[in-house]
Amino acid sequence: MTIDTERAQQEKVEPPTGPVSLVRAELPRWAPYGILVGSLVVVGVLLAVTGGFSIGLFVFLSAVLFGLVTYLISRLVEGARKATDRLVTIVVTVAFLIALIPLISVVITVVTNGVARFDSAFFTESMRGVGGANDLAGGGYHAIMGTLIITALAAVMSIPVGVLTAVYLVEYGSKSRLARAVTFFVDVMTGIPSIVAGLFAFALFALFFGPSIRLGFAGSVALSVLMIPVVVRSTEEMLKIVPNELREAAFALGTPKWRTILKIVIPTSIAGIASGITLAIARVIGETAPLLIAVGITTGVNFNPFANRMATLPVFAYYSYAAPGVPREPYLDRAWTAALVLIIIVLVLNLVARLVARVFAPKTR
Amino acid sequence: MQQPGDRIFAASAKGAGILILVVLAGVAAFLVIQAIPALVANPADLPGGRNIAVYVAPFIFGTVISSAIALIIATPLAIAVALFITHYAPRRLAQGLGYLIDLLAAVPSIVYGLWGLAVLAPAMLGLSTWLNTYLGWIPLFAGPVSVTGRTMLVVGVTLAVMILPIITAVSREVFLQTPKLHEEAALALGATRWEMIRMSVLPFGRSGIISGAMLGLGRALGETMAVAIILSGSSIITFNLISSGNPSSIAANIALNFPDSTGLAVNTLIASGLVLFVITLLVNSLARYIINRRREFSGAN
DSSP states (O other): OHHHHHHHHHHHHSOOSSOOOOSOOOOOTTHHHHHHHHHHHHHHHHHHHHTOOOHHHHHHHHHHHHHHHHHHHHHHHHOHHHHHHHHHHHHHHHHHHHHHHHHHHHHHHHHHHHGGGOSHHHHHOOSTTOSGGGTTOOOSHHHHHHHHHHHHHHHHHHHHHHHHHHHIIIIIITTOHHHHHHHHHHHHHHTSOHHHHHHHHHHHHHHHHOTTOOOHHHHHHHHHHHHHHHHHHHHHHHHHTSOHHHHHHHHHTTOOHHHHIIIIIHHHHHHHHHHHHHHHHHHHHTOOHHHHHHTOOOSSOOOOTTSSOOOOHHHHHHHHHHSOOSSHHHHHHHHHHHHHHHHHHHHHHHHHHHHHHHHSSOOOO | OOOHHHHHHHHHHHHHHHHHHHHHHHHHHHHHHHHHHHHHSOGGGSTTSSOHHHHHHHHHHHHHHHHHHHHHHHHHHHHHHHHIIIIISOHHHHHHHHHHHHHHHHSOHHHHHHHIIIIIHHHTHHHHHHHHHHHTTSGGGOOOOOSSOOSHHHHHHHHHHHHHHHHHHHHHHHHHHSOHHHHHHHHHTTOOHHHHIIIIIHHHHHHHHHHHHHHHHHHHHHOOHHHHHHOOOBSOOOOOOSSSOOBOOHHHHHHHHGGGOOTHHHHHHHHHHHHHHHHHHHHHHHHHHHHHHHHHHHOOO
């Protein structure tokens, strides 16, 4: 008995063999990659053996297997909390990759389908007299010009109103009730469905010119309704970040407020304002529904937005696709090319906006 | 003392603000004026020969159900994407990845329509067949499966792609505003990254996520061309998502029928547009209300 307790005491005192670990075991750094490769191989082989191979199924099953195996191994080695963390990391990353699929797919689809008619004829010919024997000719020249004219008119109307409103909100309105109402309704206007803007423009012009009116200018009005809130919002953000010290310095020198705004505040933030306006143009240039309602479509070139129908790229693409002539193929090709031109315009505008914002940004040390 | 230039400038700035309010009021007023003939007309003269409510009901149903599908798919995905960009992606890549997602929002809706019909519809046939075979007992997937793929489910997925960048942008914004101290405190207590996100980022960003989802809902409700191109709309109310013969949405119905309509039919379409306007106005106002209320609490601007 006594000997036993002595032995036990001796054992207790005895220092433990090896260092004590204060942290749990961790998976090596390469473990996730190893498991990923493993799941890809296993799923690939299984699918190849069963014969039901398709790329979607392969990726989907691999991702599921990867997540499951990582979770289980990590749970055994590192414990439940770390395992959950790893699982969430995988889920979040996969979600991001899923979100990229449509973007890549859209670009590939439009480019492969649109490149067939991406030729000089598309940019120089209209659709007048196209059909029957010479159906392979014809292009979107009239639609491109229509889109440019209508969007330019919309921009001419929206930019002054939008920028002035933003100036009012930041420089004059501060907390007045009018300013708060404008802010709220500008936000609400951002959410107006584009087709409702088209109906508004139609209703407005139909009241004066009768219900069969279709005008390029009506389309511009509809686009302005969609564009103004975007311009106001972005300009407002830019004016807000102009340091107050600049304004106060100008006031201290006796500069009147309007000159301070025109000579100090706006030049300081012009890069951001220009970038916001470019993005606003990019947002409305691809709008289809309002132009479908208010402008309609035509086959010939019409440079006058104040008389008769005009063709625009999105509507041209829509009608070429939805109501093709016989044979169908040339019309579908033209629709895809129109979509391709639209995407290029929008992407270039987005790129320009980012560049403008970056290159012309005021220098801050 | 005010200079004349000052007064002119101030007045024109104020005028521009008032003009915006007038325009918005004008939108409502003109829609109402043009809708009234349809509202007071003899029901027999309307398209379909029935009451205006009976005419609009299927399209309201179609609008709501397509937006609901889009919202159910897009919201969790958008939260995950926003988390990836703000908390998981390498810091140097994060901004570029954000631009990529923003580009999704820049693609014109007509392009999404063409893409949905040409690529997504055939690609989803397999999934629809699978859903019908194994989950056919749920009324949503009762079938028979449409062979063209022009179904409500495809529309919902397309809309989800379109509203994903909106929800992501708003969520990203609020996730970035999470106080750094909260995050660092959680990490210092030994939390893993996910526990830190669950304890500090998500509770802080909850109202941002909700309002982002509602802004996305607003866009989905009013989306026109994608629905008009993909769906061969009918006016039957059915929960069956994968067969042909789903109801069209309000906006798509207007776009499809407006160019060929005359007389009272135009007024009827404008009346349905008015309904859409009111619905989106309510949804967006609610979203903005939630955002604004939160802004006051957080002190972030």
